[in-house]
Amino acid sequence: MTLRIGNASGFYGDRFSAVREMLTGGPLDYLTGDYLAELTMLILGRDRLKDPDRGYAKTFLRQLEENLVLAREKGVKIVTNAGGLNPAGLAAAIRELAGKLGVDVAVAHVEGDDLAARGEEFGNPLTANAYLGAWGIVECLNSGAEVVVTGRVTDASLVVGPAAAHYGWGREDYDALAGAVVAGHVIECGAQATGGNYAFFTEHHLGTPGFPIAEIEADGSSVITKHPGTGGAVTVGTVTAQLLYEITGARYAGPDVTTRFDTLSLAPAGPDRVRITGAKGEPPPPTLKVALNRLGGFRNETTFVLTGLDIEAKAALVREQLEASLKDHPPAEIRWTLARTEHEDADTEQRASALLHCAVKDADPKVAGRAFSGAGIELALASYPGFHVTAPPSDASPYGVYTASFVDSSSVPHVAVLPDGSRVDVPPARETRELSDVEEPPLPESFSGRLKRAPLGSVLGARSGDKGGDANLGVWARSEDTWRWLATTLTVEEFQRLLPETASLPVRRYVLPNLWALNFVVTGLLGEGVASQARFDPQAKALGEWLRSRYLEVPA
Structure with missing residues (x-):
C-alpha cells in the first residue's frame, strides 16, 4: 500500500495552522515538520543559555496542543526535528501535554547529535550538532512510537525514516533510500514545492498554497501532490525548483545514502501530481557534517x-x-x-x-x-x-x-530512546564511500535558432538559497531548445559577468541534463552565514531572481 507522508512546516515560524490543515485535508499516514534551519540552531542556542530546559521549537508544542487528539483519532503518526537542542525535553513536554489532554500517545526521541561536550574540538561554539540520519527514527517507529522527536537530523531523514520503517528497507537498499531522500528533499520546505517562491508564479493562481505530500512506493519512487482543494500548484516546474534548492552537483550526500540527482526523471501524473522515478543511491560518505554556531x-x-x-x-x-x-x-x-x-x-x-x-x-x-x-x-x-x-x-x-565541520561518523552517538525509556544504539553505516564529483556529462549541441534580447527569466526559472557562507543558485530550462542554449551559454564566466558581486569569488557550475538544469555554488558570498547579515540578501533567497532579471540574447 502506498505510503502518504505530508509536511506541515518548512522552518521555525512557518504557517501555524498547517498542522490542522494537513490532518483535516485528506488521508495521511505520517505528518512531518522541519523546524531547524542553520539560523534556528543559533536562536535555540540562545534560548538554552537563558533556560537549560528549553532549546526546542515551542511553536510545535502549541500546535500539538490543538491537534494531538486529532492526529491520534486519525491514526497519523508524527515525526519532527522540533526537538532542536533538547529532544528529550520536548518529548517529556509532549507526554505531559498528552496527559493533560487525556490521550494515550507513545512518544520516542532520537539524540546523540549534540556535540557541545566536545566543544574544545570545534573552538567552543555555542552549538555543535552533527547531522544524523534516519535509522534512529526507524527504531522508534518499529517500537510502536506514534510521535518521534529528533534533534539535528538531515531534513530528508524525516521522510526516509517512516518510509524505511514502513517498507522494511535495509541499510544497503540504496536506490530505495535515495528515492525517499529525493521525496524528502522536495517536501521538506513546505509550500516551496506547491508553488511558493516559484519563478513562474504568474502562471498559477496561488492563493495560499497547500502543504506538500509525498506518496512513496516500495521501490522509493514517489508522487508529489497536495490535498485537493488547497491553493498553489504541483507541477514539474515547482518540483524541479525544489529539487535544485540548496544542493551542489549530481551527488547529494547524506548520512544514510548518497543520492544521484543526475538519475532522476520527472513526469506529470495528473492534476497537481508529479511522479519522480529513477533515483540511484550509493554508500554514504564516512563523515558526518557538523553545524557550528558561535x-x-x-x-x-x-x-x-x-x-x-x-x-x-x-x-x-x-x-x-x-x-x-x-x-x-x-x-x-x-x-x-x-x-x-x-x-x-x-x-x-x-x-x-x-x-x-x-x-x-x-x-x-x-x-x-x-x-x-x-x-x-x-x-x-x-x-x-x-x-x-x-x-x-x-x-x-x-x-x-555559522561554520561547518566534519567528523568520522563512528565518533558520533546515535541513540533511539523508545517509548518505554529503553535506549537503542544505532551503529554507523557499515559501507561508506568517499564523496567525489561526478564527471561533467557531455553538453548538448549548441542552440542555433533565432535569439532576442530579453531578461533571462523570460525563458528560465531559478531558485537560490544558502549553505552557511555559500550561495546556491539553480537555474532550469523548460524546453529542450532552451536547455541547449542554457548549457552552452551560461558559463561560469557569463554568470559572474551577469552577477558582478560574484566576480571575485570562487564559483562552481554543475550540469544536470536530466532536469535541463545548471546549479551554481558561489563560495563566500554570504560571509559567515545568515546570522552574520553579511549582505543585503543574507540568505541569497533572491539571488536567482536577480539573475533572471538580467538581459541577454535568449531564444526567441
Missing part, C-alpha cells in the same frame, strides 16, 4: 534617505561625517551600501529618493550600540539637505557566525 559580536545599522539631486555627493558627505564621529571608537567593521532607487523628475518624493545603508559590527556592544547610534543622530541638523533616516538607530544586537 556568537560573533554585536551589530547595528541605519538607513539614510537621500532625496533629489546630488545623490553621490550627499552619500559621500554623510559617510565622511559619520566615520569622523566614530574615529575615537571605530567599529571593527563598517559597511556602506548605496541603493540608487531614485528616479529622475520623479512624481513622488519616495520615487525621488535613494537609500544609503550603514551597518557596523564590533565585539563591544557599546561601540556598535550607543556610540554608533549617537553619532548618527547627532548629524540630523548638520549634514546633507533633506536629512532623514528610515528608522532611528537603536541598541546593538548580537549576531552569530
Whole structure:
C-alpha cells in the first residue's frame, strides 16, 4: 500500500495552522515538520543559555496542543526535528501535554547529535550538532512510537525514516533510500514545492498554497501532490525548483545514502501530481557534517534617505561625517551600501529618493550600540539637505557566525530512546564511500535558432538559497531548445559577468541534463552565514531572481 507522508512546516515560524490543515485535508499516514534551519540552531542556542530546559521549537508544542487528539483519532503518526537542542525535553513536554489532554500517545526521541561536550574540538561554539540520519527514527517507529522527536537530523531523514520503517528497507537498499531522500528533499520546505517562491508564479493562481505530500512506493519512487482543494500548484516546474534548492552537483550526500540527482526523471501524473522515478543511491560518505554556531559580536545599522539631486555627493558627505564621529571608537567593521532607487523628475518624493545603508559590527556592544547610534543622530541638523533616516538607530544586537565541520561518523552517538525509556544504539553505516564529483556529462549541441534580447527569466526559472557562507543558485530550462542554449551559454564566466558581486569569488557550475538544469555554488558570498547579515540578501533567497532579471540574447 502506498505510503502518504505530508509536511506541515518548512522552518521555525512557518504557517501555524498547517498542522490542522494537513490532518483535516485528506488521508495521511505520517505528518512531518522541519523546524531547524542553520539560523534556528543559533536562536535555540540562545534560548538554552537563558533556560537549560528549553532549546526546542515551542511553536510545535502549541500546535500539538490543538491537534494531538486529532492526529491520534486519525491514526497519523508524527515525526519532527522540533526537538532542536533538547529532544528529550520536548518529548517529556509532549507526554505531559498528552496527559493533560487525556490521550494515550507513545512518544520516542532520537539524540546523540549534540556535540557541545566536545566543544574544545570545534573552538567552543555555542552549538555543535552533527547531522544524523534516519535509522534512529526507524527504531522508534518499529517500537510502536506514534510521535518521534529528533534533534539535528538531515531534513530528508524525516521522510526516509517512516518510509524505511514502513517498507522494511535495509541499510544497503540504496536506490530505495535515495528515492525517499529525493521525496524528502522536495517536501521538506513546505509550500516551496506547491508553488511558493516559484519563478513562474504568474502562471498559477496561488492563493495560499497547500502543504506538500509525498506518496512513496516500495521501490522509493514517489508522487508529489497536495490535498485537493488547497491553493498553489504541483507541477514539474515547482518540483524541479525544489529539487535544485540548496544542493551542489549530481551527488547529494547524506548520512544514510548518497543520492544521484543526475538519475532522476520527472513526469506529470495528473492534476497537481508529479511522479519522480529513477533515483540511484550509493554508500554514504564516512563523515558526518557538523553545524557550528558561535556568537560573533554585536551589530547595528541605519538607513539614510537621500532625496533629489546630488545623490553621490550627499552619500559621500554623510559617510565622511559619520566615520569622523566614530574615529575615537571605530567599529571593527563598517559597511556602506548605496541603493540608487531614485528616479529622475520623479512624481513622488519616495520615487525621488535613494537609500544609503550603514551597518557596523564590533565585539563591544557599546561601540556598535550607543556610540554608533549617537553619532548618527547627532548629524540630523548638520549634514546633507533633506536629512532623514528610515528608522532611528537603536541598541546593538548580537549576531552569530555559522561554520561547518566534519567528523568520522563512528565518533558520533546515535541513540533511539523508545517509548518505554529503553535506549537503542544505532551503529554507523557499515559501507561508506568517499564523496567525489561526478564527471561533467557531455553538453548538448549548441542552440542555433533565432535569439532576442530579453531578461533571462523570460525563458528560465531559478531558485537560490544558502549553505552557511555559500550561495546556491539553480537555474532550469523548460524546453529542450532552451536547455541547449542554457548549457552552452551560461558559463561560469557569463554568470559572474551577469552577477558582478560574484566576480571575485570562487564559483562552481554543475550540469544536470536530466532536469535541463545548471546549479551554481558561489563560495563566500554570504560571509559567515545568515546570522552574520553579511549582505543585503543574507540568505541569497533572491539571488536567482536577480539573475533572471538580467538581459541577454535568449531564444526567441
